[in-house]
Structure formats: structure tokens, C-alpha cells
Amino acid sequence: MLIKFEGIVLRARSYGESNQVLTIFTEQQGKMAIMARGSKKTKNRFGAVTEPFTEAIFVCYKSTGMGTLSQADPIASHYRIRADLLLTSYGAYWLELIDKATEENQSHRVLYHFLVEGLNRLEEGVDPDILTRMMELQILRTIGSAPILNRCASCTKEKVPIRFSVSQGGFLCQDCASEDPYAFHITKPVAYIMRTLAEAPLNRLGHIQVKSETKEQVERLIHAFINEYFPVSLKSFTLLNQIRNTWK
Template sequence: MLQKIEGIVIRASSYGETNKIVTIFTREKGKLAFMARGAKKPNSRLSAVTQPFTHGSFLVRFGSGLGTMQQGEMLTSMRHIREDLIMSAYAAYMAELLDKSVEEKRANPYVYELLEQTFHYLNEGYDAEILTHIFEMKMLQVIGLRPELSSCVNCGSQEGRFAFSIRENGLLCHRCFGIDPYLLQLSTAALKLLRLFYFFDLHRLGKINVKEETKKEIRMAISLYYDEYSGIYLKSRRFLEQIEKMQLIFDQKEDDD
């Protein structure tokens, strides 16, 4: 029986010389995988709609095993993401993080809205790194991780100076710093943004303007936290780190000139 579904392509892999296995994340049915026969052929009607990050409407047939994709209609091409190497790298990282974090055929409208809105902002040219960090912070609760970001994880205080403790899973106030000798002494701006990214409504995102030093702090804290607790290894992370290093070298050369 044929059904129409709407979703976003989060992964497409080759199967044989002409076919693809396409993984789509949908609002109603969660993560689904389909065989798209002939999709690798340039003149195939499935070629464009099976590109990664495409938001589309798909006519599919479910089976006892892998379903098949019959037709597809592009709703949003996300063309600007695919045409930009750096944007594509960030999008691939977020798609892989989602792929590794959710089970198949389990609906999660919250995650669907998060992915769709994040890709929409990315396609419009918003800061790719900050969007990725927002996505990472909001995916924590999906994975089952809940750092304490509202008060001191040890004494409950909401006043004073704070640092971020990976080991204690949240903030520590200055009175409790001695509990963790390895806590991260992040700037006030970085701590504020970590808290904001975790709690705020993404639809209310305005202009993004974050200093490079603050970005570096946020990147370090999130990376260390994921390494400690998530158990998720992402191939796209290594490629993204290489691009970030190249971008840093390029920016430094521009400053020198």
C-alpha cells in the first residue's frame, strides 16, 4: 500500500551501481529508511529529492523489511546548505547526531521541529557554528542527558560565580568549586549562552553575534560533555573539526594581512 510522508533526508548511501538507501526523518513516524531504485542515475526523478538535507514529500511503500520510495516532491531544497562546504559539514554533523540518537519508527515531533527549524536557519545563512551548538544542547534531553544549568548542582544556589563541571553534570557555584578540581572556568557569556541554548524556544532566535573566544569556550564544553556522557561517536565530527581548523588558519592569515 502506497503512503505519502513528509520529512527531511538525513542520510543517503549507495546501494549497488544505481540505487540508494535513503533515511528520512518524519514528524509522524520518526526515522524511516527506504530503497530508492535508480536514484543515482542523473536523469532519475528520484535523484534530486534524495539529496541529503532535502525537505520533501515522498510517496513510499512500506514492507516487512526495507520499504521502497516510488516518488518524491521537493518542498525545500536546502540548496544553499549543499552548495557551501562549511554549511554542509555542520548540517551533516547535526543529521548524524540525530540519526545516532533516535530509534527507527519512533515519532518525536519535537526533534522534527528542531531539525526543520535549524536547517531553515542554516539555509538562510545564520551562524552555522552557533546553530550547531544550539542543536547539540537541545538534543541532550533526547539522548537522556540533563545537565543542571539553573543552579549549583551541589548546593542549589542561584547566586554567585559559576563554573561548569563535567564530572558533576552541571554548574557549580564558587562556594563549591573545590568539589571538582577539573571544572571549566568558563566566561559569564559562555555560561549564559549554554543555559540559553538549552532552554530557549528556537523559533524566537534573533540576530546571532557571538565572539570567537566565547564560541571556543562553548565548543570545548559541549564537546567534553558529549565525550563523557553520550557514548556517541560521529564520523562527521572529525571532518568538521578539520574544517574548523582550516577556517581558523584562514581567519588568522586575514588578520595578519
């Protein structure tokens, strides 16, 4: 049976001397693995669509087990991301996060379209740190572990947040600050930026200028949350930090 789907290549691994197994994040079927036979050979017709970040319309033959790629029509190669080491590092982190957060054959259409738009904005020069925090929050929302940022996580009232609590699941107001003695102190700019990043649609995101210290604190808070609710070791994030440090 032939099946046709739109998707983005998350990763490719070698299978034998000339084949590759592609892990593709699709709009309809979620994550799936397909065999690209001969794709490592020079001038193979599938060579252009096996790179990570590639968005394409794929056609594969599937009966039982893994499908076999029979046709692919590129939509976007995102070459500008792959040609820039720093952007590649950010993008690779996004793809690994999605790969680790999703199961095969489980559709996540909102996350799929978020990734499509995110890669476009990354190519357009939008602050990659801002985009990455938005991607992290979207993935946490996908797995049902997003922090509560629109009200107090304890009393549920819409009060001014002064703490961020990992154990309580989000912002805490003055009255509830004592609920978690280990909660992070936050400033108004940090609270505002976190709420904005959680709520703003990517396709309407304008040019955001955020002070470096604010971005660093937001990253620290979100990663404390990720480490608690999504405790998966990500090699791509370690590599991203190493490359960021060399560019400072």
C-alpha cells in the same frame, strides 16, 4: 500498504548499481530506511530528493521489511547549504548526530521541528557555531542527558555558576565548586550564553554576536559533556574541524 510522511534525508547509501537506501528523519515515525529504486540513474524521478538535507513529502509502499519509495514531493532542497562547503560540513555534523542519537521508528517531533528550523536559519546566515551548539544541546535533551544550566547541579539552588562540571551534570555554584576538582572554570559571559542557547527558541533567535573566545569555551564545555554522555565517534565533526581550520 502505502504510507505518506514528511521527512528530511539524513543520508543515502548505494545499494547495487542503481538503487539507494535513504535514511530519513520523519515527523511522525522517527527515523526510517526506505529503498529508492533506480535513483542513481540519470534523469531518474527520485534523483532530486535523495540528497542529504532534502525536506520532502514521501510516499512509500511497505508490507514487511524496508519500504520502497513510490513518490516524493520536495518541500525544501536546502541547495544553499549543499553549495557551500563550510555550511555542508556543519549540516552534515547535525545529521550524523541525529542519526547516531535516534533509533528507528521512535518519534522525536520536537527534534524534527528543531532540525527543520535549524536548516532554515543556517541558510539565512545565522552564526553556524551558535546554531550547532543549540543543536547539540537539543540532541542531548532528546537522549535525556542535557546539562543542568538553570541552577546548581549539586545543591539545585539558583545561584551564580562559577564552574561547569561534567561529572556532576552541569553548573556548580561557589558553595559546591569543591564537589568536582576537575570542573571547568567559567566566566559570566560563558554561563549566560550557554543558558541562552539551551532556552532560546530557534524561530525567535535574533542576531547574536559572541566573542570568538567565548564561543570556543562554550564548544569545549559542551563537547566535554558529549564525550562523556554520548561517546560516539563522529567522522563529520573531525571533517568540520579540518574545514574550519582552513577557513581561519
